[in-house]
Amino acid sequence: MAHERDGDFELQLRRHHPELLGFLRARVDNETDAADLAQEACTRLLQYHRGGQAIDDLRSLLFRIARNLLADFYRDGRRHRSDAHVALEEAGPLPSDERQQADRVADQQALARLKRVIERLPDRCRTVFVLSRFAGLSHAQISARLGISVKAVEKHITRALEDCERALGGRHV
Helix, strand or coil: CCCCCHHHHHHHHHHHHHHHHHHHHCCCCCCHHHHHHHHHHHHHHHHHHHHCCCCHHHHHHHHHHHHHHHHHHCCCCCCCCCCCCCHHHHHHCCCCCCHHHHHHHHHHHHHHHHHHHHCCCCEEEEEEEEHHHCCCCHHHHHHHCCCCCCCHHHHHHHHHHHHHHHHCCCCCC
């Protein structure tokens, strides 16, 4: 099939949609997932069309896109489990914007407290903690870099974590 004009493209897409939906229904657990995948396949095909790319065989490309979406769907573990579905009414009240704002402020305050605690640690303790938590170095790497024992590294990290937990009112860091 040669590159279709917009009208032909829509007609072809509508003609193949029921077959596409049946193909997807046979491969996923529920109607909603099949419909979502079909819509995504059509959207991606439309992107090809609008991008000016010639589509020699619309049906073939549509089903190739659908197979790729199915692979992603199962690989990413995005399968919807209808038995795990919770109705919105049963989920309880949604958090208000006020509550979310209060949570953000509380998080910012906690981060500021942690920053102050880290800044006040003794130099060696702060250096060990930063190398461990922010630079991602292992205890052995820190030990070699600073010329101290692994046991000393562990003690510095323990002290820093205890100070941080106290600053957060006992919450783990």
